[in-house]
Amino acid sequence: MNLAILSVLVCEILLILFAGYLVISWISQTPFYPSSTSKLDKVLKDPSLNLPEHINFVDIGSGDGRFVIWAAKKGFNAEGIEYNPFLSLYSRFKIFVWRLKNAVIHNKDFKKHDFSKYNFAYLYIFSEHMDGIKEKLFSEMSEGSVIITNSFKFGDLHPDAKIDKYNIYYVKK
Ligand SMILES: C[S@@+](CC[C@H](N)C(=O)[O-])C[C@H]1O[C@@H](n2cnc3c(N)ncnc32)[C@H](O)[C@@H]1O
Secondary structure, three states, rough: OOHHHHHHHHHHHHHHHHHHHHHHHHHOOOOOOOOOOHHHHHOOOOOOOOOOOOOOOEEEEEOHHHHHHHHHHHOOOOEEOOOOOOHHHHHHHHHHOOOOOOOEEEEOHHHHHOOOOEEEEEOOOHHHHHHHHHHHHHHHHOOOOOOEEOOEEEOOOOOOOEEOOOEEOOOOO
């Protein structure tokens, strides 16, 4: 195969992957819009934050996996739930490159996931999607678990604390 044909083939594959990514983003109605791990790092350093001792972290709608990798590098058990297979694949590739054994990506709808094993959840998804999993999260996660949402709130539920644009909720039974 000559170089020109190979280049066209690679471009076509990339185009198909990008089109697939756009279609799935449109179906899920929540586009991938990444947020900053360094900002969440600052929140974690806040002395008022009451984090559990051994952390089982989950990023709900994990996008390109940056928060899962960030959490795994801190030594947390880290998992991400991502609907978009292209983003899940890309996240898994990065996890493989970093050789992180404590990081997992579940390629599925977070509404169908069981959250009982996690005690620290991070969410950066639109309010309407958050309302859809509010009851599930607060009933499945154990007492004292921490849920941090970026920008958006759980409907009329007041956060226990607010640091910058992050809303902090503690699960109470
Ligand atoms: C705004 S992005 C945030 C990505 C990442 N958490 C961050 O902060 O950089 C929201 C992500 O949620 C994913 N998503 C939307 N609805 C979902 C669902 N029902 N189940 C799983 N993932 C979903 C989208 O594909 C997108 O990657």
